[in-house]
Amino acid sequence: MNTSSLPAGFAALALITAALIAPVAQAADTPPAATGDSCIALSEDQQIVRAGADRDVLLRNGDQHYRVVFTRTCSSAVTSRRLAFETQGESNQLCGDSRSELKTDRASCTVDRIEPLEAATFKRMARQRGR
Incomplete structure (x- = not known):
């Protein structure tokens, strides 16, 4: 050698x-890959932060965090008692590309895209919305 x-x-x-x-x-x-094409199976362990938001909501699904952006203004998301994501009639599934809707007491809001967030970013954004 x-x-x-x-x-x-x-x-x-x-x-x-x-x-x-x-x-x-x-x-x-x-963070997890952008979810434009894929769908997210929603668990029972979820949190939707909607304070002061009519263009988007923050979503924690288990240990994953997202910003869910609507195609148009969704004022009913701010005041509704009931919020649930639905995709083509199927509950607890969330997809981007205008395939899913956020069902509220009075209306439905079409989901444009889902943006993954780091946990720290989610917490910071949620705190800012709560002020």
Whole structure:
């Protein structure tokens, strides 16, 4: 074995290892992928924050956090006692691309898109809306 090639071999191994680890570390800090095409199965453990919001609501579904944006103003979301997401007649499913609606006491509001949020961002936005 040529001893002069050992440092170069270790350097190459270190570079390969770093390249393999970097995407995994980045994925841990990244919120779930945008949900324009996919749907979210809603659990019983959910929270909808709607204070002062007629264009969107904040949604916590278990340990996942989202901003749900409507296609138009949804003033009934601010005052309604009942809020429920529905997709083509199916309860507890939320999809973007105008496939889902937020059902309220008086109206339905079409969901334009669902934006994933970090938990800290969700908490900060919810606090700001509560003021």
